[in-house]
Amino acid sequence: MIESWRWYGEFDSITLGEVAQTGARDIVTALHDIPYGEVWPRDAIAARKEQIQNAGFEWNVVESLPVHEQIKRGEGNLEQLFANYRQSMANLAAEGIKTICYNFMPLLDWTRTDLAAPVANGATCLRFDAVKMAAFEIHMLGRRAAEDDYPEDVRQRAAAWFQQATETERDTLLTAIMAGLPGAFERYDVAGLRSVLGRYAGMDRAALRANYSRFLQEVVPTAEELGMRLCVHQDDPPRDILGLPRIVSNADDLDWVLKAYDSLANGVTLCAGSLGANPANDVPAIAANIADRIHFVHLRNVRKDPNGSFEEAAHLDGDTDMVALVRVILQEEARRRETGRxxxxxxxxxxxxxxxxxxxxxxxxxxxxLIGRLRGLSELRGVIRALSD
Structure with a gap:
């Protein structure tokens, strides 16, 4: 398994020199300053690659080459957007970067209600609190249909939270939810979010799947020609949210994705945390079922509450058997070596x-x-070493 580290380039206060001290070999990054839908110029890719290599790393995985919201909505003439995406792929391949992580989540890349929830011994973590999310959807956003998305006890507690919450607490909740918007370009107040959600009015799972299928038909053949691997990230959290459908949340969804364009170039970023937030998902079993199409792996753990809340756990704690999951990945690597991949x-x-x-x-x-991920990398490194001996 290739140890990698996500780095946000000029938006990241962690330096490549600091990352070097973790022992990771590869940098996972993107051209975060380029607006969605525009072509990634080859010279900009080459400059970022040179920066990474000069620091002693390789750049083999892009996370991510974003899918424009119009493509997800199936809105308007999309030919130029698809052409731009294909050209960006070609420019990346020309620089030797051939694995692309992306997602097909409408509007939000991820959703949390707390960016600094307390955990043991004074540390903090990301948390999704079902009560706060219900309070936001029902009482702040005014999405009355959200009442059907939460059980009665959660709705009651959400109403109580909203009634006693200060303006600062409500603003903090909005900020946490907006943190999941992709890129560095748009953040909304409540009225703005309500407006942009209106662009998805009437969008259901079938419609979003149709738009996703078209995306795959448009870009996977190019990936095949370029020898690239596209790998979709799972929904985070793996459930419908804000009235938006989610279609990459469980084993059945992943089976649909891989069959929608049956090619090795159409693969998966296996995210243990995103899948693990759904109590019905057996993450090691899902990984074993799609192992030959896993091109990139995110290893993290979550601890779930019965009401649908969850929070980030330490990498070897939480509800997912991380040792079993790593064993699946190592077994798949061995199988690939035997078959000459x-x-x-x-x-x-x-x-x-x-x-x-x-x-x-x-x-x-x-x-x-920096330190929390270094702890996780160190623990995972130990698991990999133990299973490899």
Whole structure:
């Protein structure tokens, strides 16, 4: 397994010099300053690659080459957007970067209600609180249909939270939810979010699947020609949210994705945390079922509450059997070597992590601390070493 580290380039206060001290070999990154839908110029890709290599790393995985919201909505003439996506793929391949992580989540890349929920010994973590989310959807956003998405006890507690919450607490909740918007370009107040959600009015699972299928038909043949691997990230959290459908949340969804364009170029970023937030998902079993199409792995863990809430756990704690999951990935690597596949070593990264120690006083991207991820990488490295002996 190839040890990787997600780095946000000029938006990241963690330096490549600091990352080098973790022992990771590869940097996972993107051109985060380019607006969605525009072509990634080859010279910009080459400059970022040179920066990474000069720091002693390789750049083999892009996370992510974003899918424009118009494509997800199936809105208007999309030919130019698809052409731009294909050209960006070609420019990446020309620089030797051939694995692309992406997602097909409408509007939000991820959703949390707390960016600094307390955990043991003074550290903090990302948390999704079902009560706060219900309060936001029903009482702040005014999405009355959301009442059907939450059980009665959660709705009652949400109403109580909203009634006693201060304006600062409500603003903090909005900020946490807006943190999941992709890129660095748009953040909304409640009225703005309500307006942009209106663009998805009437969108259901079938419609979103149709738009996703078209995306795959448009870009996977190019990936095949370029020798690239596209790998979809699972929904985070793996459930419908804000009235938006989610279609990459469980084993059945992944089976549909892989059959929608049956090609090795159409694969999966296996995210243990995203899948693990759904109590019905057996993450090691899902990984074993689709192992030959896993091109990239996010290893993190979550601890779930009965009401649908969850929070980031330490990498070897939480509800997912991380040892069993790593064993599946190592077994798949061995199988690939035996069959002569050139992509037998699978890149992974320690995903998220607790903010702890000096990270608590740094201006860091939520969920992406230095020390918390280093702890996770160290623990995972030990598991990999033990299973490999």
């Amino acid at each position: 050139c992509d037998h070593d699978i890149p992974f990264r320690p995903d998220h992590g607790h903010h702890m120690l000096s990270d608590l006083t740094r201006d860091l991207i939520p969920g992406y601390p």
